[in-house]
Amino acid sequence: MTDAALPRRQPIALRFPSVMIFLAILALFTVGVTILSEGFGIGVISTSFIKTLGKTLCLCLVALAMDLVWGYCGILSLGHMAFFGLGGYAIGMWLMYARTEIIVLESLSAAPLPPTPTEVSDGIASQIFGVVGASEFPPVWAFAHSLPLQLLAVVLVPGLLALVFGWLAFRSRVTGVYLSILTQAMTLALSLHLFQNDSGLRGNNGLSGLQNIPGLSDTPQSTVSIWFFWASAVALGLGYLLCAWVVSGKFGSVIRAIRDDEARVRFLGYPVEAFKLAIFTLTAVIAGIAGALYYPQAGIINPAEIAPIASIYLAVWVAIGGRGRLYGAVIGAAFVSLVSTWFTGGQAPDINLGFYTINWVDWWTVLLGVSFVCVTLFAPKGIGGLVDILIDRKSPSRHGADLGPDQGALREQEAEK
């Protein structure tokens, strides 16, 4: 580059060709899948696979959030799937309430007397909470009747939790693996809480029947699935643009600087904690939205989905895809979750070794674990690293010192916090 040319502000898409390419591929993919779908097209792709693809798009979105918080800001959060799940619970409560309300109203309309509000709400409550032996609405369901309020909750609940937790964690300067363990503890506490029957969210039964959208009982699932697929694709596209915008400017500079050397950024006068908190909360909100789109397609949510292991898997996707680049997160999430579906769905052919038959349903996790170790050891850039090889991009010579994302997590710096 020449010294005279100072960068002019151009649209993000032009300054970052990868954004343009990504959006184009996403659009092509979405249109292509729609054409091949049962609901709107020639019916090559089954509705259940449309749902799988739609869910995968949501996972890509949450992986983007994870990449932003981990790949760019250096915070290895093991709590983002909890935010994802909270978003799912928030929307699931409305879906379940509204649908049960329709059923209850229908059954009560046959009665000789018109139902009173109490009868309706008791009916809904006993339908929903019968499985946990309760028949009254817990306080957390106070807004479940209202779609706008629950949609607000999709954003607010994960956002507020992240805000409070992040504020506590960052202000006491917990960093690196300590922060990871702390976020993991938060996730564990949340899932344990939800596992209790008296949490008010049906304990380990979770919320179910979420694929039935209230008021759309006459619309076939094949159509609904395409709607959700499109919604997920749009959310992913917007999320990608948002993330690209956030990381492109000075803000991106600062958070990457925080990742690489937090103390130095502090001496530049930046309130590091506020930046971390902002990114942590923003990504929690993105995760919540992704969850709210995911679970109506999955149909059921239960506390096991919030367990720490889910968040660790999220980190695995991002690492395999290649962190520190947005498309890496998307590739990782899509690749690993689709391959995982293929293996655990029993579609992968068993391997007969003569003395033992490898059944992939049982052995897939082992393979995933081992391949993950291999990626960490031999290909720390993940699948995204292939792109570098393709376009022959070399990382700057660092005079022997690897000052990549790990730098922000040097042991010395953690020990002193």
Place this chain on the structure above:
Amino acid sequence: MLRFAAIFSACLTLAFPTSAQQTDAPIQQLLQSQSELIVESSRVTIGPAIDALANSGLPAAQVVMDKWQTREMWVNAETGLFVYAEEVDGDALRIFDFADGSEIGVVPDDGFEQLKPNSGIRGLIGTALVQFQLSDTDPDTRRRALDAIERGAEESHLAALRASLAKEPDAVILARKQRLERLLTIAYGATNEERIVAIQSFDGDLGVDVRAALNPLVAVRVEAAETLPSDPDIGRSLDPGSDALPRNDAYALLVDADLAKPRISVEDQREALIANIADGQVAGIQVATLDSQTARDMAYAALADQGTVTAVATEAEVDERLSDHVFYERYIGAPPEVVAAALLALEAIENKVALNQAFDLGLDALSLASIYFLAAIGLAITFGVMGVINMAHGEFIMMGAYTGYVVQLFIPDYTLSILVAIPLAFAVTFGAGVAMERLVIRWLYHRPLETLLATFGISIALQQLAKNIFGTQARPLTAPGWLDGSLVINDIVSISYIRIAIFVLALLFLALFLFVMNRTRLGLEVRAVTQNPRMAASMGINPDKINMLTFGFGSGIAGIAGVAIGLYAKVTSEMGSDYIVQSFMTVVVGGVGNIWGTLLGATMVGFLQKGIEWFNPSNTLAAQTYMILFIILFIQFRPKGIIALKGRAAEA
């Protein structure tokens, strides 16, 4: 027919000569004198007959009552003499004389009538029998009698028990009798003074039986009145709508006492309304408008005005009635003085019980802390000393436990198998740890986040592997017989031997750790390498080897901990993940790099969890949730843990 039978039986009696029955024996005479009552067998009138038998002082009286109670007493229809008999077959009896227990002979049963006392009478007989059993020569019979009294004490037992005290030869049984006598005195003592003395004699006694004897004395009945009576037997007053007296119960009380109009349930009201629908109207109100409770109340009131249904109280009336009355408890179990003594005694006992429960809880917490410490001590080495974050640590614990299980498959003797399993578990996990360090971790030193993820990969692979090999169901790891049972200190405080063993093991590990780190060459080299690897290397220490050995040592300890935890909990492929977060929390809370910190951390986490469980015993999930929340908050105030390294040492 009857006559024929009589003649036939008479012939039979003649045909089978029997030894003569002693008709003049005192017991037979006594029975004859009560014959009418006995044969009539009425619960109401039988009392004097049983009393006469019981008070006769005749040794045979006990036999009579025994046989009577078990329906083996028969009466000769002709002579009216009483015998006891056993049925030989469908229609013959072998009869015996009560006087001396001698066999009279085998006779057809036609001439005899079996006495079939009903359960009420049998109960009376049983009570009367107790006094005989209490003085029986066989100690077992005496003990059984005491057992019977403990199960269902009756007023009459008291006198019998007192009578038998003087003659009791066995000191242990005597002590039991005396205790029981005092307990019965509490319930049935003749005078208040006597009962109060008995109550006071149990001051601070932790026995469940004492509380069982005292509780009925302080039984209460909830009553309602316009004003609070000033009787001495009035307890506390209650507010309607409080936990002790829900609003509905309070009102039901008023209704039962005819102090208020009844209410109607929502369902009954609906039924009543439905029953009175006419032309789409209820009492002139359109059915379609009855979609709120107020509308339904109005419709019902309208019906009541028409006289179609009975009037019920409205909510306002309910409130009015409730506020018009006071609700209070009246002691109905005993006279006021006795109640006061019982309350005092109960309070003293409860205080002592609470104290003992706290002590018991402390023991529980201590053993939980030992388990956390065991689970965390390996981590204190790999994470605390080396700074390697090993997410597969829990799986090393699991491997240790499965090693123990496999060993037990081959060595059936539990004691021996545990002795073999412990070193073997150490060896297996030491090997696994060394392999992992060589293959994975050493490439990732100073990249802790990647170590976290890579070891997590190993963790899920190992977990699935265990699932594939051992299946998903829990496998038992059986403790040796001498570890069964528990050390019982009193009715409240007890601790199982296995928990004591785990506690001892935790102390041993602490000692081992301190020994290895402070007294051995390895420990010195480990400390040197962790403080300054380059300097250590220049002094001839091979940091690679030290790292490998240290990691192996930490992993090996996790294996032994696995055996211990396996004894206490079930062995499953997921057992490791149950402990991993808590273990990390223990190390972090305690302060990284300091074994005493880990000890304090484990103690804190253990006591905390038990403490929270105490508030909400039914819900261990909630306890864990709150504990984790507490730890998150705790780290706010002491980010470096309880024992924090300060200054340059921490920054090095």
Place this chain on the structure above:
Amino acid sequence: MSTLLEVSGVSVSFDGFKAINNLSFQIAERELRAVIGPNGAGKTTFMDIITGKTKPDEGRVIYGEKSVSLLKMSESKIAQAGVGRKFQRPTVFEDQSVFDNLMMALKKTRSPLAVLFFKPASEDNDKVAALAEQIGLSAALYRKSGELSHGQKQWLEIGMLLAQDPRLLLVDEPAAGMTPSEREHTTDILREAAKTRAVVVVEHDMEFVRRLNCKVTVLHEGSVLAEGSLDHVTKNQQVIEVYLGR
């Protein structure tokens, strides 16, 4: 000249070791000052205390005409108040370009929201270009700073400090690992900077200090041993003992 920073009676100890012992120090606005001292004299800890990294056990640190205490402020607040620091090792963000590094350091509102919506105006770009000119990195403006030489990184860091436009500049061994010509350039930059702000230079190298030609403070065992011109302090018997040993 008015006092910009006053450190008085500050002590700090690590596990019983007194790193700083009753240290008092003053610097005026637009003053250039060199701090020298043997290893372990507490030079770095002294800087840590001023920049808020280490909290002293006792003492006061008063800054600016409003006499605010720095002890209760966070690192970032102190930096925003106008205290800039250059570390011993060059710490620039190697993953990012020289331009990004300088732009990040440029004195602007530091709140996340302002940063998120920040758009560089043309004068900002001009300022960055001027700074790059000053530190001799114009040609390398869009290179990743990780690709720079050690000396260039030192300059970049000095440039970032200047971009911050601090009122007090703390510089820790700026000349370490530089060629003689680079050192000369560095002294020029520092002397130039001291015309508009206070500059404290911690340095081992006497030659470098001599070239700075300013008042010198000698630290030893956590307190001030001597203060004055370089010639004055090098004649001080105690200083000679400390440096040459007994």
